[in-house]
Amino acid sequence: xxxxxxxLLDPVExxxxxxxxxxPQDVNSxxxxxxxxxxxxxxxxxxxxxxxxxxxxxxxxxxxxxVSLAIEELPKHKNYKGFTSAEKTKAEALLHKAIENxxxxxxxxxxxxxEDAKRARAQLEQEKAQRDAMIKERExxxxxxxxxxxxxxxxxxxxxxxxxxDHIMFDQLDNRVKPTPxxxxxxxxxxxxxGELANRHKLVVAxxxxxxxxxxxxxxxxxxxETCAILCGAPMSYGVCRIxxxxxxxxxxxxxxxxxxxEEDVFAYQDAHxxxxxxxxxxxxxxxxxxxxxxxxxxxxxxxxMPEAVAIVVAPKFNEVGVFRLTERGMNExxxxxxxxxxxxxxxxxxxxxxxxxFDSSLDAAVVDLx
Numbered sequence: 001x002x003x004x005x006x007x008l009l010d011p012v013e014x015x016x017x018x019x020x021x022x023x024p025q026d027v028n029s030x031x032x033x034x035x036x037x038x039x040x041x042x043x044x045x046x047x048x049x050x051x052x053x054x055x056x057x058x059x060x061x062x063x064x065x066x067v068s069l070a071i072e073e074l075p076k077h078k079n080y081k082g083f084t085s086a087e088k089t090k091a092e093a094l095l096h097k098a099i100e101n102x103x104x105x106x107x108x109x110x111x112x113x114x115e116d117a118k119r120a121r122a123q124l125e126q127e128k129a130q131r132d133a134m135i136k137e138r139e140x141x142x143x144x145x146x147x148x149x150x151x152x153x154x155x156x157x158x159x160x161x162x163x164x165x166d167h168i169m170f171d172q173l174d175n176r177v178k179p180t181p182x183x184x185x186x187x188x189x190x191x192x193x194x195g196e197l198a199n200r201h202k203l204v205v206a207x208x209x210x211x212x213x214x215x216x217x218x219x220x221x222x223x224x225x226e227t228c229a230i231l232c233g234a235p236m237s238y239g240v241c242r243i244x245x246x247x248x249x250x251x252x253x254x255x256x257x258x259x260x261x262x263e264e265d266v267f268a269y270q271d272a273h274x275x276x277x278x279x280x281x282x283x284x285x286x287x288x289x290x291x292x293x294x295x296x297x298x299x300x301x302x303x304x305x306m307p308e309a310v311a312i313v314v315a316p317k318f319n320e321v322g323v324f325r326l327t328e329r330g331m332n333e334x335x336x337x338x339x340x341x342x343x344x345x346x347x348x349x350x351x352x353x354x355x356x357x358x359f360d361s362s363l364d365a366a367v368v369d370l371x
Contacts, residue, residue, distance in 0.1 A: 008120050011113035015106070018057060022064035028335055029078040031301045036074055037087035038267060039305035040066055042276040044094050047101070049234065056105055056112070058239070063102035070095050087267070203310060203323070206244045207361035210321055213246045213281055214314055216367055221285045221316055226258040227251070228282035229367070230266050231312065232275035241308050243278050248369045256342075257294055258282055265370050277302070279309040289313040289322030291352050293343050299352075300326060300334040310355050323357040 007014045027036065047062035070091065074080060217227035229246040247269055250261040270276065279302055282295075291299065291311060302309040303326050313322040326334065330351030337345070345351060 005120070009117050011110065011117045014113050014117075015110055018060060018109070019064060022061040022068065024065050024069040024073055025304045025307075025331070025335070027069075027073045027076050028301075028304060029076075030338070031304065033074070033077045033079045033083055034085050034087055035301065035305060036069065036077065037085060037091045039277075040070055040091040041087060041094065042270075042306065043069075044091075044098060045274070046276050047098075051101075056109060060102060060105040060109055063098050063105065066098045067095070067102055070098075202240045203308075203355055203357040204240055204242045204360050204363065205312075205323075205357050206242075206363035206365035207359045209243065209246055209365035209367070210281075210312070210314060210359075212365055212367040213248075214283070214316060216248060216369055217283050217314070220253055221283055224255045224285045225253040226256065226283050226285060227253060228258040228260060228280060230260075230277055231279040231281055231310070232270055232273075233278050234275075241278055241310075242363065243310075244363055244365060245273075245275055246281055246365075246367045248367065248371060250371050255285065256287075256292065262370075269368060269370065277306060277309065279306075279311055281312040281314065284313055284315040284317075286317055287315060288318050289315040289320040291322075291324050293339075293345055294341065296326065296330065296334050296345070296351060297337070297340075299324070300331060303331060304335070310357070311352075323355045324352045325355045326352050 007017060043062045043066045047059045047066070050056070050059035050062065213227075213229060214221075220227045227248070228251060229248040231243050232245040232247055233241065233243040247266050249263060249266050252259050252261070280299070284290075290313065295311065295313070299309070299311040302311070309325075311324045313320075313324065315321070327350065333345065333351060
């Protein structure tokens with residue numbers, strides 16, 4: 001039996017496991033505190049979308065992450081005391097409701113998990129009974145059959161006692177015990193829940209988004225200047241991220257870097273269109289698609305805010321597109337690194353990996369240029 005099935009049968013531990021999943025990353029004071037407050041507001045929005053989709057586990061994770069970050073982690077930021085902003089005001093106003101929603105979902109999930117465990121145990125017992133019945137049937141089919149007729153002792157023997165019967169073989173009888181059929185763990189109706197427990201986040205990108213972004217960046221690319229944008233979309237429904245927008249903020253670029261300005265313009269657009277940040281995208285005008293040390297640090301801040309965030313790199317010269325996320329080791333190493341600019345990291349390729357993305361042509365793609 002797999003560990004996920006054990007978890008399914010233990011509703012208390014299952015809820016604890018879900019709560020552990022909601023734990024936020026440690027606050028990094030190198031990241032502007034206002035980004036954390038912005039992230040809180042996006043978490044709350046994402047949780048609301050998940051509730052609408054009846055994805056209560058994911059909603060619970062977002063609300064719990066909101067509460068933990070706001071109460072436990074953010075006060076550790078060096079700029080916490082005395083900081084004010086519109087994003088902070090908004091986040092503080094949502095805190096009480098986030099706590100209330102998390103508690104309501106906790107009760108609901110507890111009941112759901114108990115029902116799941118009850119059904120799982122009943123099905124396991126039913127399958128065990130079926131296996132036991134199959135074994136008994138096989139044993140009965142292979143056992144020597146006894147005659148129900150009484151033996152007439154006065155009848156003549158069928159075989160002359162003087163003739164040996166040792167050489168006679170009865171091939172049609174097999175008294176060996178058949179092996180027990182291998183036990184299935186659980187039927188599909190139960191194992192479908194295992195996928196939900198695995199907490200794997202799928203990524204869907206609007207099919208024309210890369211093409212449209214590359215077109216907007218073409219003039220910069222021709223001048224060997226990077227272009228970047230913020231990736232936005234709908235929150236995760238049952239583990240699926242849908243990236244539909246690339247919002248291009250005011251920026252200053254160079255051949256190997258790009259700095260954004262006036263991020264409040266991006267926030268305003270996202271709020272007006274009910275979008276959340278799901279990562280960022282930028283070009284490599286003269287290089288292949290990978291994450292440089294500067295890119296690693298940039299993306300670390302995105303993934304700290306939203307663990308599902310991805311970095312998309314477009315390399316037109318080499319006709320390459322890379323979709324990346326930091327590994328657990330990458331998150332730990334980059335979060336602890338205090339160097340800036342381009343600098344080496346030991347075995348940098350182990351710090352990030354290619355995220356499996358599905359480009360869906362049925363999703364409308366929007367590239368919004370705020371420059």
